[in-house]
Amino acid sequence: MVVCLAKPEESPETGKKTAKREGSIKKKPAAADDQEKDNKIMFFIGDSHAFNLDDLLRASAEVLGKGTFGVTYKAALEDGAIVVVKRLKDMHVRRREFEQQMEVxxxxxxxxxxxxxAYYCSKDEKLPIYDHYSRGSLYSNLHDKGERRAPLDWESRLQIGIGIAQGIAYIHMQNESPLQSTGGGETIHLVRWVQSVVREEWTAEFFDTQLLRYPNIEEEMVEMLRIGMACVKKKKVI
Incomplete structure (x- = not known):
């Protein structure tokens, strides 16, 4: 599940790599007896999109990001529509279970x-499909240093953080089970990294130095860090 303003990830495998990392979405061949079922994209009631698997495979795809669960792509369809496709990898889940979670x-x-x-599911491919948000990812809004945008101030970041927390809380209330991945590839576990720094001493190493120009801001950031650490603390089972 994607929380608004979270980092858009990358799209399914690109064919030919270019400087812009564009290509097309590829899929592995399905068995003949499964092909008819596997070629169908499942849309949810009320969705206005009108495209099929062939349209998706012909789409120009740009990698948006990579994560533990796969690659996220921005796919531009021939009719001008733009969607985000997450290509999940190494998912240890049966097809029916995956479909049930997509329905949720x-x-x-x-x-x-x-x-x-919408979503596409076959033996070899599992592709959730989302809307594309043109304002970019949270990561790009926080870290892009180009002339397109000014750095987000502390109040804006607090409001974004609260919104993300509300979205995650809503997801947890839906009794949405997490999909399991082998976690292949090199990834950074943000919580463990912050915990390791905190164990050493309170430090500004993980604070955005752009914010330190505001007066008395470091105390507020430390307090927010304490709240975040409390939220991810594991409960001991007796």
């Missing part, structure tokens, strides 16, 4: 959760 995701309606518009 399709019913979610919350202003801080990106709506799941």
């Amino acid at each position: 995701g399709g019913r979610m309606k919350h202003e801080n959760v990106a709506p799941l518009r």
Whole structure:
């Protein structure tokens, strides 16, 4: 599930790599007896998109990001529509279980959760499909240093953080089970990294130095860090 303003990830494998990392979405061949079922994209009721698997495979695809669960792509369809496709990898879940979880995701309606518009599922491929947000990812809004935008101030970041927390809380209330991945590839576990720094001493190493120009801001950031650490603390089972 994608929370609004979270980092857009990358799209399915690109064919030919270019400087812009563009190509097309590829899929592995399905068995003949499964081909008819596997070629169908499942849309949720009320969705206005009108495209099929062939349209998706012909789409120009740009990698948006990579994560533990796969690659996220921005796919530009021939009719001009733009969607975001997450290509899940190494998912240890049966097809029926995956479809059930997609159905749960399709019913979610919350202003801080990106709506799941459709999905594609075959033996070899599992592709959730979302709307594309043109304002970019949270990561790019925080770290882009180009002339397109000014750095987000502390109050804006607090409001974004609260919105993300509300979206995650809503997802947890839906009894959405997490999909399991082998976690292949090199990834950074943000919580463990912050915990390791905190164990050493309170430090500004993980604070954005752009914010330190505001007066008395470090105390507020430390307090927010304490709240975040409390939220991810594991409960001991007796």
